[in-house]
Amino acid sequence: MKITIPKNESVWRVPEERELEVVVPENSEVLILECNKNNGDFKRVVKVEKNARVKYLDLQIGEGEATKNVATTIELIGEGAEVDLLGLFAVQGNDTFKITHQVIHAAPRTTSRLVSKGILTGSSFAHQISRIEILPGQPGCSGDERADTILLSDNARVIAVPELEIGNNDVQCKHAVTTTRLNKEKLFYLASRGLDEETSRELLIQAHLAPILEQIPEETLAELNLDFSSFE
Numbered sequence: 001m002k003i004t005i006p007k008n009e010s011v012w013r014v015p016e017e018r019e020l021e022v023v024v025p026e027n028s029e030v031l032i033l034e035c036n037k038n039n040g041d042f043k044r045v046v047k048v049e050k051n052a053r054v055k056y057l058d059l060q061i062g063e064g065e066a067t068k069n070v071a072t073t074i075e076l077i078g079e080g081a082e083v084d085l086l087g088l089f090a091v092q093g094n095d096t097f098k099i100t101h102q103v104i105h106a107a108p109r110t111t112s113r114l115v116s117k118g119i120l121t122g123s124s125f126a127h128q129i130s131r132i133e134i135l136p137g138q139p140g141c142s143g144d145e146r147a148d149t150i151l152l153s154d155n156a157r158v159i160a161v162p163e164l165e166i167g168n169n170d171v172q173c174k175h176a177v178t179t180t181r182l183n184k185e186k187l188f189y190l191a192s193r194g195l196d197e198e199t200s201r202e203l204l205i206q207a208h209l210a211p212i213l214e215q216i217p218e219e220t221l222a223e224l225n226l227d228f229s230s231f232e
Contacts (some may be wrong), residue, residue, distance in 0.1 A: 010029070024047065039068055051079070056083060059087075080109055084115070085112065090209075091119070094124065112144070116149075120153070124156050125158070126157075128159070128161070149180075151180070
């Protein structure tokens with residue numbers, strides 16, 4: 001399916017299609033939201049035209065037995081195009097996820113920011129890839145990628161891979177990856193304030209995911225009815 005988002009559209013929900021190509025017209029600004037709880041393979045390609053700005057929120061939620069492979073590619077095809085590609089994945093039970101976020105800078109003076117926040121529990125596994133590619137002959141581009149994952153059980157596993165492919169020198173790029181467990185000092189502090197362990201863990205999980213969830217309009221967030229209590 002191929003779709004051009006109207007210029008007056010401020011929030012656009014990704015339909016439940018396996019393969020999707022989206023065009024964001026020049027000089028427009030839009031928040032694209034995907035919340036996917038389905039199994040299987042999914043491919044999204046978003047072409048961002050001149051001076052357009054996109055915030056793409058990719059929420060991939062597992063329910064315990066999910067196997068999925070999701071690839072989202074943003075092509076910055078017009079000068080001055082900009083994207084924030086923000087991912088959240090929550091994986092539990094025997095879920096197995098592969099999530100690929102890729103931005104291709106195909107025009108000069110384009111900007112990308114890739115942020116991923118993940119939580120895993122049970123015996124789940126996630127392979128998370130963040131990739132920025134700046135094509136030759138496209139000066140003045142900047143790219144930043146960061147992936148932060150919290151493992152909530154001893155058997156959960158994650159492989160987080162940041163990739164940069166730079167085709168010229170006139171660019172600014174950086175990347176960072178962290179994989180941690182819940183901070184024991186913060187848990188101890190919350191316990192000292194009278195909170196039980198379950199509530200403390202829930203608060204820390206919400207704080208970890210907040211940079212992504214806070215980007216969703218309140219009304220839309222309420223409609224999504226996201227509940228991460230089973231991931232504690």
